[in-house]
Each structure stands twice: as structure tokens, then as C-alpha cells.
Amino acid sequence: MVATITRDDGIAVVTIDNPPVNALSQALRQTLWDAAEELEADESIVAVVLTCTGRTFIAGADVNEFGKPPQPPYLPDVVARIERSKKPWVAAIHGSALGGGFEVAMACLFRVSDASASVGMPEVRLGLVPGAGGTVRLPRLTTMETAVELVTTGSSFAATDALEAGLIDTIIDGDLRAGAVEFARQALENPLPLPLSERPAAQPEGDFWIKAEKAVAARARREEAPLRALACLRKASEADFEAAMAFERETFLALRASPQAAALRHVFFAERAASRPPEISGVPARDIGSAAVVGGGTMGAGIAVALRDAGFEVRLVERDAAAVERGLGNVAAIYGGSVKRGRLSAEEVVERVKGVHGTEDYNALADTDLVIEAVFEDLEVKREVFNKLAAVCRPDAMLATNTSYLDPASIAAGMEGPERFLGLHFFSPANVMKLLEIVPTGHTAPDVLATGFALARKLGKIPVRAGICDGFIGNRILKVTRAQAEQLLLSGIAPHAVDAAMRAFGMPMGPFEAQDLGGLDIAAFQRRAARDRGETPFAPVADRLCAMERFGQKSGGGWYDYVKGERTPLHSETVERIIGEEAGDRLRQVLDDDDIVDCIVLPMVNEGAKILADKVALRPSDIDLVEIHGYGFPRWRGGLMHYAQARGLADIVAKLESMSTRGLSEEPCALLRSAASAGEFPNMSG
Numbered sequence: 103m104v105a106t107i108t109r110d111d112g113i114a115v116v117t118i119d120n121p122p123v124n125a126l127s128q129a130l131r132q133t134l135w136d137a138a139e140e141l142e143a144d145e146s147i148v149a150v151v152l153t154c155t156g157r158t159f160i161a162g163a164d165v166n167e168f169g170k171p172p173q174p175p176y177l178p179d180v181v182a183r184i185e186r187s188k189k190p191w192v193a194a195i196h197g198s199a200l201g202g203g204f205e206v207a208m209a210c211l212f213r214v215s216d217a218s219a220s221v222g223m224p225e226v227r228l229g230l231v232p233g234a235g236g237t238v239r240l241p242r243l244t245t246m247e248t249a250v251e252l253v254t255t256g257s258s259f260a261a262t263d264a265l266e267a268g269l270i271d272t273i274i275d276g277d278l279r280a281g282a283v284e285f286a287r288q289a290l291e292n293p294l295p296l297p298l299s300e301r302p303a304a305q306p307e308g309d310f311w312i313k314a315e316k317a318v319a320a321r322a323r324r325e326e327a328p329l330r331a332l333a334c335l336r337k338a339s340e341a342d343f344e345a346a347m348a349f350e351r352e353t354f355l356a357l358r359a360s361p362q363a364a365a366l367r368h369v370f371f372a373e374r375a376a377s378r379p380p381e382i383s384g385v386p387a388r389d390i391g392s393a394a395v396v397g398g399g400t401m402g403a404g405i406a407v408a409l410r411d412a413g414f415e416v417r418l419v420e421r422d423a424a425a426v427e428r429g430l431g432n433v434a435a436i437y438g439g440s441v442k443r444g445r446l447s448a449e450e451v452v453e454r455v456k457g458v459h460g461t462e463d464y465n466a467l468a469d470t471d472l473v474i475e476a477v478f479e480d481l482e483v484k485r486e487v488f489n490k491l492a493a494v495c496r497p498d499a500m501l502a503t504n505t506s507y508l509d510p511a512s513i514a515a516g517m518e519g520p521e522r523f524l525g526l527h528f529f530s531p532a533n534v535m536k537l538l539e540i541v542p543t544g545h546t547a548p549d550v551l552a553t554g555f556a557l558a559r560k561l562g563k564i565p566v567r568a569g570i571c572d573g574f575i576g577n578r579i580l581k582v583t584r585a586q587a588e589q590l591l592l593s594g595i596a597p598h599a600v601d602a603a604m605r606a607f608g609m610p611m612g613p614f615e616a617q618d619l620g621g622l623d624i625a626a627f628q629r630r631a632a633r634d635r636g637e638t639p640f641a642p643v644a645d646r647l648c649a650m651e652r653f654g655q656k657s658g659g660g661w662y663d664y665v666k667g668e669r670t671p672l673h674s675e676t677v678e679r680i681i682g683e684e685a686g687d688r689l690r691q692v693l694d695d696d697d698i699v700d701c702i703v704l705p706m707v708n709e710g711a712k713i714l715a716d717k718v719a720l721r722p723s724d725i726d727l728v729e730i731h732g733y734g735f736p737r738w739r740g741g742l743m744h745y746a747q748a749r750g751l752a753d754i755v756a757k758l759e760s761m762s763t764r765g766l767s768e769e770p771c772a773l774l775r776s777a778a779s780a781g782e783f784p785n786m787s788g
């Protein structure tokens with residue numbers, strides 16, 4: 103039973119109970135249909151309140167039905183059935199009313215909520231548009247500006263904003279169900295409004311649509327659904343209700359079958375799978391009530407902010423009083439940015455900053471549950487830090503390193519209690535980037551690993567389990583990206599051409615622009631360390647730029663020149679000369695944008711396959727998440743490995759072979775070849 107009906111002196115209360123999130127399964131759709139029929143026929147009933155049990159209103163479609171042929175009754179019919187009821191329905195919203203859930207709420211004549219509610223239309227995030235009249239009814243309920251914002255970005259509105267935008271009629275203090283019943287009674291005392299399908303749609307003026315299209319296209323960067331959603335809203339404004347409904351349906355069905363929707367569904371399921379690695383299934387996480395960060399530089403300050411934003415009081419440990427001041431200054435600077443961007447109010451920031459406590463005394467960590475180290479990338483410095491931590495922290499405190507390249511096992515070697523230690527690799531800026539690589543050593547206890555995943559959830563991060571190797575998953579692939587980008591330079595392709603091709607592919611930045619932004623020095627430091635280990639990293643041009651202290655934007659020049667205080671990359675004659683010298687008499691290639699992209703992305707796929715073979719990643723989809731959430735790989739392409747698989751692994755192998763004969767890449771690895779024969783990558787998590 104997914105819903106019950108109770109009767110309260112002429113008001114029927116339909117209570118949906120379909121845990122965990124009251125998703126619109128076939129059974130629920132049928133139940134809503136039957137309830138509408140039954141209550142219409144029941145002469146004792148004058149109005150209906152629709153409410154949900156559990157933590158939320160109808161949170162959306164049933165994910166178990168994703169990608170499967172839909173079963174009747176279809177949602178548009180259920181929505182229409184509720185809407186044409188002769189008795190007013192009142193949706194009583196708590197938690198989230200998203201997608202189909204908000205479409206059902208819009209079928210009701212009224213919407214009331216508690217203060218915690220939020221409403222939205224997240225379909226574009228799955229490559230879709232709303233499919234049950236969302237784009238047609240929304241501009242009949244609110245302004246076109248609001249409709250465009252909700253539908254094309256997939257964002258949601260909290261109750262107070264929703265009230266202001268007219269998306270809900272009132273916010274109820276106290277008991278929502280009782281308040282909604284009372285609201286229904288009072289509503290009956292006044293003339294009832296028309297259902298949304300009979301109201302006129304918003305008619306924006308002037309060049310609204312031209313501007314909106316420009317803005318949406320710029321944000322969507324080749325993602326189809328946002329522009330298609332905008333077209334649906336325009337149709338709702340310009341055509342009658344029925345024609346707009348037909349247009350939305352047609353758009354919905356076309357998108358549902360599109361490769362982008364398949365890719366976005368893949369990412370959705372990848373994120374769910376990544377947060378539950380089989381090795382910790384059933385293992386309870388430890389309670390983390392207090393947290394500390396050692397090192398208040400770029401990463402430490404960002405991690406402290408991430409912890410603080412998740413509600414922790416944070417201790418920030420630095421080397422000496424001056425460094426503590428600098429660390430706290432870094433934290434304050436990050437929060438200053440949040441105020442500037444309107445993410446937090448000045449008062450909220452004061453509160454957050456107050457909750458980060460600087461100290462140079464390790465003894466202050468005696469009672470801390472979790473300590474994350476983010477000091478210099480130096481094995482001896484880190485070992486010393488962990489020996490100190492092991493001495494002062496409780497034996498059950500969890501200790502983590504944010505190292506990028508060092509072997510976490512050797513950092514913990516000799517430390518007391520290595521079972522409480524693991525790698526938590528954040529990405530910069532740590533308070534913004536969603537990816538968290540979680541790296542257990544051979545000694546990490548299962549509940550410590552489980553706690554790493556629970557922490558990621560608490561911080562709003564996407565956790566990916568990574569094995570130990572140089573650079574874990576993300577930076578190991580990044581090394582290939584950069585080496586390939588330099589190969590292209592030596593083959594006669596200019597930096598701006600490489601960057602433009604990668605941006606056209608869907609990356610937010612090209613590889614050279616990204617290096618100029620982040621700084622070339624960190625990678626140079628890694629290459630020096632690699633050479634000390636006897637390796638031969640390939641970065642002839644970057645090495646020369648670093649020797650000239652061209653570290654990127656921060657030093658006024660890197661792969662590009664910069665006018666002081668500006669960020670626009672300008673062609674650099676110095677770089678052109680160095681490339682020419684390093685290329686020598688190497689054969690110049692003529693490559694179009696697709697070839698340039700292949701020359702970078704396909705070797706990354708090959709490295710991904712090696713990472714799978716080494717079991718550094720458990721699943722190809724984990725690599726997808728690393729690339730999407732750590733490096734901006736377009737989500738609508740489904741991530742690196744999904745992109746390769748969707749394109750055809752046999753094609754990828756053939757292309758890599760042909761590139762390798764021209765000296766443009768390595769040969770495809772054994773796992774990639776066998777995956778090409780099988781038609782798909784293996785899942786190593788089972």
C-alpha cells in the first residue's frame with residue numbers, strides 16, 4: 103500500500119507512504135489515479151489534501167524505472183486527472199517536491215508547505231525536460247524568468263523563495279497536515295481559482311527570448327536539455343495549452359532516447375555506486391563530532407572551510423604563531439569570496455570564521471575525532487606530523503593525509519595505530535570541488551574506510567575509492583593529459599589551438615589555460631621528484647618555462663602572457679620560440695579539432711584502462727566521476743570511460759594504434775584491447 107485516505111469532516115487526506123522518498127512508481131501513479139476517481143465520486147468529500155509521510159513530499163521519478171519502458175498510468179494522465187477534479191486539491195509539501203513531484207503539486211489547485219520545503223524541476227540534470235506538463239504549467243503559476251531559472255538550471259527554490267515567486271500559496275507554521283486541512287476549509291469559503299491549464303501563460307516582453315537563449319546556451323556548453331527546456335517554455339508562452347503539452351511530450355521522448363540522457367543517467371547511477379563500495383557494505387561508520395586540519399595553506403584552509411560548512415567546529419594547526427595567523431587569514435579570504443558571490447551573508451561568515459580555531463599546539467587535538475593533514479608534500483615532514491598526532495590523539499581518532507603523490511602507506515609506516523589512517527585526497531579549491539579520492543592503505547580498518555565515505559556524504563562530496571599509485575586516479579590521468587598536450591605542441595599545434603579544441607569538446611578550460619590558472623610549479627616539483635626516482639617525465643616545454651619562472655597567471659606568464667591584473671591569455675612569443683626549439687626537426691602534423699581531442703582524450707582512456715587493470719579504480723564509472731568532479735570533464739558525456747564505451751572501444755583502439763604509429767601516443771594497453779573485444783570495460787568491484 104503506497105497511500106492511505108482518511109476523511110476529516112468533509113476533507114479527504116491522501117497520505118502517500120512510498121519510502122524512501124515517495125518516488126512516483128507505477129504503483130503510486132495508479133494509487134493517485136484511483137484516489138482521484140474515488141474522491142470525485144464520494145459526495146461526503148468537498149476538498150482533498152495530498153501529503154506524504156517520511157522525510158519528503160514526492161521527490162521525483164522512481165529511479166528503478168529509469169531507462170525502462172514506462173507502464174501506465176502515465177504521469178501526464180495522472181496529473182491531468184488530479185487537475186480536472188471538481189473538488190480542490192491542496193498539496194501539503196515538506197522536504198522536496200521535485201520534478202514529477204512538483205508536477206503533481208501543480209496539478210493541485212493549491213500548494214502549501216512547511217518552512218523546510220523546497221521545490222524544483224531537476225530534469226535537465228538527467229538530460230531531460232519535465233514530462234508531465236511542468237514547462238507548460240510553471241509559466242502559468244509564476245513569471246517566465248523564474249520558470250526559465252528553475253527548468254533550465256534544474257535548481258530548486260527554498261520555501262521562502264518559492265512563496266515569493268508564487269510557486270506555493272503559503273508556508274504553514276506548526277503541523278503541516280492540520281494546517282493544510284484548515285487551509286482547504288478556508289479556501290472553500292472564497293471563489294476558487296482556475297486550474298493552471300486554464301490560466302494564461304506568462305508573456306515576456308521585448309527581446310526576452312533572444313537574451314534567454316544566449317544565456318542558457320552559454321551556460322549549457324553543448325548540453326542539449328537546457329535549450330530544449332527553454333524551447334518548451336517558449337512554446338507554452340506562444341501556443342495554447344494542448345499544443346504546448348504535445349510539444350513538451352515530444353521533446354521529452356526525444357531527449358529520453360538521446361545519448362546525453364543515457365550519459366547523465368549513467369553518472370547518476372555511478373554516483374550512487376561510488377558512495378557504497380562493496381568492501382564496506384554493512385560496516386558502520388564511526389561518529390565524527392570534532393575535526394582538525396594540520397596545515398593552513400591552500401588546501402588546509404579549503405578543507406577547514408569544507409568541514410566548517412558541514413557544521414564542524416574546526417581546529418587549524420600550523421607551525422608557529424605567524425603561520426597560524428596566515429592560515430586563519432586564508433580561511434577568512436575564502437569566506438570573503440563567499441560573501442562577494444552572495445553565497446553567504448556577512449553575519450553567517452562571522453559565525454563560520456569564529457568556528458575555526460587556530461593553534462600551534464598539537465596537544466589541542468587530544469580529544470579530536472578526525473585530523474586531516476595538509477602540510478608540505480614532503481615525506482619526512484608528513485611522517486613527523488603523524489608521529490606527533492599519534493602521540494597526542496586518542497587511539498580511536500581517525501587520521502588522514504591529503505597527499506597528492508606520496509604513498510600513504512609509507513607516510514604511515516612506523517606510526518602507532520596504522521589501522522586508523524587513510525588518504526583523503528581533496529581537490530583544489532577544497533571547499534568547492536566535489537571530488538574526494540579515498541585511499542585506504544593495507545592497514546586501514548574497514549570502519550575507518552566507512553567513516554571516510556560517511557564524511558564525504560556529510561561534506562557534500564562525491565567519494566571515489568582509489569588504490570595507491572603515483573597520483574591515485576585523477577592525477578595519474580592528468581599526467582597523461584599534460585604530456586599529450588605537449589606532444590601536440592611539438593607536432594606543430596599552438597597552445598591556443600589545443601585549448602580551443604578541448605573547450606569545444608566540453609571542458610571548461612583547455613589544458614594550458616588550466617595550468618596557467620593553477621600554477622606550473624607544483625607539477626614541476628613532482629617531475630623533479632620523479633627524476634630523482636629515476637623516471638623520465640615528459641614535459642620539455644613546461645620544464646623550460648619553469649626554469650624561467652613562468653609559473654602561470656600568478657607570475658605574469660606561463661603558457662600565455664598576461665597583462666598585470668588581468669586573466670586574458672595572450673599569445674607568447676617566448677613560448678612559441680621555446681616550442682620551436684624543442685620541436686627541432688620533428689614532423690609537423692596537420693590536425694583538426696577532433697584529432698587534437700583524440701590525441702589527448704584517447705591516451706587518457708588508455709591510462710584509465712591501465713588504472714582498472716591495476717585495480718587502482720574499482721569500476722570504470724569511478725574513473726568517470728573522478729574526471730567529472732575533479733577535472734571538469736563534461737557530465738553530459740558521462741565521463742571519460744563512458745565516453746569511450748559509447749563511442750565504441752574498437753574504434754578507440756584502432757585510433758590509438760594509428761596515432762601510436764605516428765608517434766602521437768602509446769599503444770593501447772592489454773585491458774583496453776580485451777575490453778574492445780568484449781564491447782565493454784570490466785567492472786573490477788565484484
Ligand code: NAD
Nearest residue numbers: 397398399400401402419420421476477478479505506530
Ligand atoms: P601549501 O604550501 O599552500 O600549505 C602547506 C602548509 O602546511 C603551510 O601553510 C605550512 O606552513 C604548513 N605546514 C608545514 N609543515 C607543518 C607542520 N609540521 N605543522 C603544521 N603545519 C605545517 O600547500 P598546499 O598546496 O596546501 O598542499 C598541502 C598538501 O595538499 C600537499 O600534500 C599537497 O600535495 C596536497 N594537495 C595539494 C593540492 C593543490 O592543488 N595545491 C591538491 C590536492 C592535494
